[in-house]
Amino acid sequence: MNDVQGNSSEPSVMRIGVLGCGNVGAALVDLVRTQADTVEQRTGIRLEVARVAVRNMSAPRDVEIDDGILTRDASAVVNDASIDLVVEAIGGIEPARGLILDALKNGKPVITANKELLANCGAELYAAAELAERDLLFEAAVAGGIPIMRALRESLHGEPITRVIGIINGTTNFILTKMTDAVLAGGAGDYAATLAEAQALGYAERDPTADVEGYDAGAKAAIIATVAFGVKVVAGDVYHEGISRVSGAEISIADRLGYCIKLLGIIEREPESGDVSVRVHPTMVPKQHPLASVRDSYNAVFVEGGFVGSLMFFGRGAGGAPTASAVFGDVVDAAINLRRGTHGSLGDLHEARVLAIDETSAEYLLSLDVADQPGVLHAVTGVFASHNVSIRAAEQEGNGPDARLVFITHSAQEAAVQATVRELGTLDVVRNVGGLIRVIGD
Template sequence: MKRLNVAVLGCGVVGSQVVRLLLEHAGDLEARVGAPISLAGVAVRRTEVSRDVEVPAGLLTTDAAALVAREDVDLVVEVIGGIEPARSLILAALENGASVVTANKALLAEDGPTLFEAAAKADRDLYFEAAVAGAIPILRPLRESLAGDRVTRVLGIVNGTTNFILDRMDTSGAGFEEALEEAQELGYAEADPTADIEGFDAAAKAAILASLAFHSRVTAADVHREGIADVTAADIASASQMGSVVKLLAIAELAATTSSAETAGVSVRVHPAMIPRSHPLASVREAFNAVYVESDAAGQLMFYGPGAGGAPTASAVLGDLVTVARNRLGDTRGAGESAYADRVVLPMGETMTRYHLAVDVDDRAGVLAEIATAFAEEDVSIQTLRQEGRGADAQLVVVSHEATDAQLSRTVERLRGLSCVREVSSVMRVEGMAD
């Protein structure tokens, strides 16, 4: 039988687990692929660093470029992360005839088309299940299982760090800083958590999900992004009072464009939102991830599981590796990029959503009329309105019906300009609530 040689780029949290699974499950992998899978080399920055897995002598190298250029390397696994040198190494591997498995969400979200074009030109596979939601199989269902269906919406919790923080704020009453500190102590958050709490990580994943779901090229720069740093304990409490929880959501959906109601564009956004506790995503706790898919024929589907970590992510990598290896033996390729729809990405202002507002107001006659007029002037209708407190503590809590984000934003600015409004103390979008 032909032996397939695998080069692994990176031996950190994920890479070390990929190496471990390749070595420990060699017999099973051979049976599943139909040929022996051999570890040809592992590229690292420094060979002397202590690692969680013992790499066989002679396989560690600091020359990643030379490793991917070897003629005997059939498959390359890239788990370095970042843009460079990962991009150059993947392109070199494809050009040299190797198929590639990557977990690099940032690179795919920034420059995926370049990689897909290189893979098509080389007639080789480029698989990336591990780039979104760790061990959860979501990209292949979008790419293959639902290829005959029309996906209309993808709604997901795709960042475990932010979900842990918001879950702690909801269940224990902790403030943001306290919950973040606990996440860091438990290893769920990095020392510098910016990529997570500011939504960059989720935005990259949202771009990949939208590209696959709607057969269009979507980059991270196309994604409207807001993080969770401004979510307060008051926001969490207000959500609880209306039977909801706050989650950082990645949302990609088909939506009519303002230029043509018959032409569907794509809305892609990441932001905190209130969702009813009855929604399936509301029960996703701690650092877990989940992706909720809506389609014409299949209806509503949810994919749930660990969204990060070395072993779960390595599981997704190995799943791709087995498929790519089988394709290599059969001299065939799996699905490549599908961007035929070429849908326009809508600006956030055209996106249909609804707002939850907490407005500190004067406690006097006529205030409700002034507030209602501000909404009416922007053609935004009010779903619910309640007053909390009296006197100096008077506050109106308003949930709107659906309107464009631009209409709702203008409404907020109108409210801030009213003499009866002391402060608009909270603005948060609401998802999953019926009219």
């Protein structure tokens, strides 16, 4: 790195080592090439991709890379004294973790989009960055091109944030959007058929488990909780429930009651105790809520604070180009900070009690297929009352063998609601207990 001294017109040349050249890595290399002049004009720093570590040097790529830049030796890149900063785009836990730690020890800022790594080993990596007095930036790890990490780390650093809720997985949002459209058009809204469509269009992986069962969103929720509240939260702390059991019938009920169903990450802190809850699950969202209008593969994050009120961040949450854009923004920030001898910091991360799902509270939608006979409603509502679960709204659908009771509760503790569901399933008059879907307010 050549520092700018005084009024010299010579730019600082910042040499970048990129680990991995898949969709994100290739898009980043192209972005550095096309935006180098603009960045130099604005900052006086000339960005240059100096080394790119890959597993297979002969594999076809979406970007042309000059001779001598490609290497199979990722360790050599992070230990190369001529490399100023490192971009990790390998993914997974190892060897990414070790490479990032080595880069930081060598005084190199690191930029990563590796949500799995940060959600499991983040505290160790943040501490290493603090010790090295170098940046560890990860805007692209959560919600792709949406600048939510920078907002939480910087703009809202002093804000008493109470809750962050968001659509942070584009695959599930696409599937639920298509299921809802089908139901509203008079179709079945079949989950399996919609998933197959999403896979055919490239919105879902061949093995969609990480997305549709909430693991991907859970990792992102852990990172958000850590940054928003300054506490240590890992992926294993997050309750996750996916969309594979959401039915067209539930979507229809939600629509009739003025809601739509979204897979949300919900991150909350109790103002008095400081306890944190982090969970991912299908949620009924009022149609007037801004998140209800977020369709297809788009993501959105809704932040609620004591002074700022409510803010929403919206955009493409995945894909090589949006993710590379977020990585590139971090590269520019890290380069500027390195030249100035400064670095960003999350501060000290504290231990916090993360509530189990049984300890959380929400409103709930529950549907029951029941016998259409006298005394059924009394028997059912008696079970709710015995567990101290208050009913906010109730209605009956159909008659005879098609009779169904639909309830929305007032806010109640999860443990009490689950006990209610278990007891309802033992009643002779209840033929089937439908899915339990949590509800958020306006």
